[in-house]
Amino acid sequence: MAAQSYIAISELHPNFSHPKVAGIIIGKTDVKSFPDRKNIGTDRFTFGFTIKDSPDFFINVTAWGNDGYVNGLSSSFSIGDCVTIENPLVANKDPEKGDRFCPTTPGLYRLLVTEAHSQVRLCADVYTIEQLLPLIHLPVKDSRDFYSLGDIEVNGQRLDGTVINILAAVKSIGEPKQFTTSDGRKGQRLEVKLFDDSVSSFPLICWDREAIQLVQTLIPKETVLFIADAKISFDNFRSGMAATVNSKTIITVNPDTREASLLFSYAKEVSESGALDQDEKPEDVPVDSIIDVYTVSQLKQKAQESPEVFFGITYSFISKLDLDSSVSKVIKTRCSRCKFQVSEDAESCTNQLCPGRDQALSATTGFDLLVDFTDHTGTLPACTLRSPVAEKTLGCTADEFTSLTDDERTAMKWKFLLERCKIYVKILPSTKMRTGIRGMIVDCSLADPGEVKQHMSALL
Template sequence: IIIGKTDVRSFPDRKNIGVDRFTFGFTVRDSPDFFINVTAWGNDGYICGLSTSFSTGDCVIIENPLVSNKDPEKGERFCPTTPSPYRLMVTEAHSQVYLCADVDTMDRLLPLIHLPVKDSRDFYSLGDIVANGQGLDGTVINVLAAVKSVGYLKQFITSDGRKGQRLEVKLFDDSVSSFPLVCWDREAIQLVQTLPPKETVLFIADAKISFDSFRNGMVATINSKTIITVNPDTRESSLLFSYAKELSESGALDEGEKPEDVTVDSITDVYTVSQLKLKARDSPEPFFGITYSFISKLALDSSVSKVIRNRCSRCKFMVPEDTLSCSNQLCPGSDQAFSAVTGFDLLLDFTDHTGTLQCCALRSPVADRTLGCTTEEFTCLTDNQRTAMKWKFLLERCKVYVKILPSTKLRTGIRGVVLACSLADPGEVKQHMSALLQQL
């Protein structure tokens, strides 16, 4: 099974002036303990055709490769580290590589794609990387992290006229809410573009760590030595996967995006509900906006346990009332005294003449300011008082500042987080609605 693959590259042929030789590498595995590097050499047509005939995760048959010792000078500086003392070379004249069609063989090989190529316990957490800072600049290490978001593919032309591409992935774990992983190779980009954010864990063997002076922080980069294992079959990965899933469902992961957030005063773009949905569909990145909409669902008169919830103060996991510990095995404060924070945890729908955006999160402290009361004051209200508070907003036109994010959990594919909400000024609504109608 192919567990890693590099882009096609060309080099001037020293024997034939003016002619280029083409090459790419891939790494194959046929058992839990053994994997080996393969290099293909040839002309443009042969190498490009061979490269496009299989991808990472495919099962292949390699016939008549040349077996040679590893290069004692280059070693494995430019290719993945393998347990084999040998490497394989494929050429058009002697070798063949083609997809395996035997179902039994494929069933045996496919689980190997989820086994890391390094010791599953030998990795840095993102917190370790940040804590070490520039002390890790230029090193190659293993990383275990979950995928938070996958950015846009950016294409460019280099100074010598070659086409290049770049894609950035945001990673997270229980210690850091957002950490950049940069991909330059087309093969790596194609792999990460298929990964569902917030429900994928990666074991990244031999990622290069460097200090980015522009960000003033550390960044990880995929290179020709790197092997990415998607959703590794390990205990450490399973714990992180559970953490990521619960954090995503709770919405706490989005609360951890404070450095990327903007102040409410700086949000000026006004949208209808349909425009919010359309932009979210076309843009995988979070964005901010204002909508003048009616609150069409606000369950303030539900039981208090559905309106007010407790969360672990360190990892934001939801915890039952009166609990004395956090159930998250990856909680960074597991060895410290437990503490919880109590706050409003509401879902609301807002509607205008173009549609409804459902299940928008309204949480403390935004909810406290919107409702004009604290959780302690709310618990002292009678049922009639809670109902009266609900009808102060329900079916009223409100000015809602909202952050829109992609969501794989909701049928609509998007969800909103309310950043501020208040009853709208009628004159302001008329002014903005007139402007929207002129745009149409």
Template sequence: MFGTQQSWPDGTELQAKLGSSSSAGLPASDGRTPISNLSGGVNDATLVGIVLAKQAVKSFMDKKNPGNERCCFTFTLRDSPVDYINITCWGSSQYINNLSKQFKLNDVVEVRNPQVSTKSNNPNEDKWRPSTPGAFQLSVNENHSAVALYSGWNLGEFSAFAHVPISNNSDYYTLGDIVLAGDRINQQMVNILAAVKKVQPVRQITTRGGQQMNCRDVTLFDSTIQSFQFTLWNDDLIELADSWSPHENVLFITSAKVAMNSYRNEMTASSGMKTIILSNPDTVDAHELYQFAQSQEVESGTSMDTTVISDEVFSIQEIEEAMMDKKRITGHLVAAITAVNIDDTADQSACLCRRCTSCNGKVQPPEGDCRNPKCQGGSTTQLDFNLQMTLADASGAMERCFLMMGVAADFLGCTAEQFSEADNASRTALKWQFLLEQVRVSFVAVPPTDRFGLATCRIASIQLACS
């Protein structure tokens, strides 16, 4: 039943009360100025908050100093569930480009001595940056202001704000809604709640004006649509996508532009200058979608089916180093199986589980109900493998290597039902056919997140190296 989950995969505690009932920010006992207290007469303000959005640096000629170039960029700062503000930084090319590289999305930063001004009534200005609820905006000047990563002890207090949507929790389109609406919402900005199915590599394109730009396609899905293309055009969002894993991240996307792609003949979406993306938002609908995404991934290895495995061969040490650097990698590995618990008949859950026959989601033993809130197929279940093993090579050992659905049956040479009927001696004999043997594995290694979480290696294929 929904509501029993205590945290997201990255270990962040669910903060439903914070997002739904509290409008106050964090106490500013250390001299901080809350965004809610800003006014035109505030001087020497110091703000601390989490970076929700960040735009690319723009350059222009300095009218006061002909021949010199000036630059600016805008980011959006949040210090409570309901308060966030746009901050534009101005200065020389060197200063602005260096400042832009000093922090990224979801970092906590400190802003000192910004200039407070009333937002313009010009509707065109609002097209080029995220919409904010207050009446003010901030400017940071190279000579009078400062922006830096926050070094306080209470960084964790701000982490919850990365999971609270900035709009009404129910103010979004499902992917099915977008496809159904079609031309009626073509070229419009909408909010989207969807799960990540696949993150494509970054690609570079050349615009008609000859400018080089990076972009990145992300395949989304939900209970209504199994595949929907979302394209990122912002370098900071492109970098943020490195932390997204198939079926592990639910995205609340604010102000995505939807359009009919004439080449693909389907509706697609893309990020713009107003777009804000929150991962694993703490809402009821997001929790339900997360459970649905988990059931889809566990049941059929969807993340493996939609992930292109690279041709590169890694050692276990290289895989672990990549995951320590928060990199999600794919590739091949040659290693020995050093541990796999398939011969404990007293504990069937060590390698077997039951799944819903309708959606293939996991169900709680002994029979239980399907945990997928979108499933309408009843409570009929079937037995399936839920197998993990330890792999080792000369560089080290790696636990939590999960064989996805279908992979275990092919490798063991039997169905889950046949395996469940085997006695302990038969299972032990089967295990010793491959224990300590060299195997060739294709994998997707998923790193932990910044706070908690366990790294996992998901095995897309496995076979004995001698075969």
């Protein structure tokens, strides 16, 4: 550290009097309160944060005090800020007690700050700030020591309950959900979907306000995370693995490492190819569990009010269905690994960043249509209709379709075009679409006139 008045974290020792430390905040926990055993009827407040002052050294800091001091201090800085700490108590770590719940640090000590003895301020020294800022992009663990999302899924329940490091890109960020526990405490939960070149969607759950605030600033599909010490568990509700951010976890945003740089390039490529959007499986929920009926304008309105994915039924006319254009526009071949469109005779995937591009091509061929549907309130353009849903809707396989004559294809098109259909649709936010949303058809069939009359009269 340039300014000689600061003591390096690596040199801290309990014998120092009035130490002064500078560092960048790489982790922070929510404020908690405990009944004060000395003053019955009052609470003591505490929160923790972790500061780093060199590539290899970082230390945990705990603040204790009354409500006003601790909440005031906590709200005065965030992850990514540079701070100076004057006169903290340098204490030995206690692995049996509090340190079990803090990030794992390389040194022997931790810092304690209190209102009476210590001062924590935002760093004002430009030179020090410039030295500290790059450290926010260095993971706190070996940059090669991580699980891919594919590794986690392959190891499955053997990892249940373990704490591991993950390198992954951000696919989407949900909305925070508020709740109240049975004993009246308020809480919140936010889910981030991660992806990498082995898995297209994997849940990361955040419960802490600090973690939620951090992830809400990230840009989906343009951010890579190194998540040190994420808790892995088997999620019964999803019947799959999920990762959770806890008080030990430190998230490094866009790490300055070779592995992260490769993943960042992959994320950019698949995002631009649209493969990530295509990867949203229409069978996310059973079709018979979708019961909400919408007009087209209600679908658009709901999508604008909330960026969450949702499902619905619409009784609409199919107003565009290009079954009689060239077969190559109706039936497409995609790489099974990265969903990139490839030519049928390709021997390997042409996507430079496909995880299996050095291997023989594993591809699937099927219907890949863009359909418009319209009702009395408007049109939702360019909705995806793909196999196997398309095969069920059209009553014909992709192979059978290729052997139909032009007249037979036109006849199939008019069986649906301008007919009222019962369309089950999944609505996704999409930055690529002019409307800002995209529909995926999950199920579609000609509608029963009596059913239409009953539902449409309720919607009018």
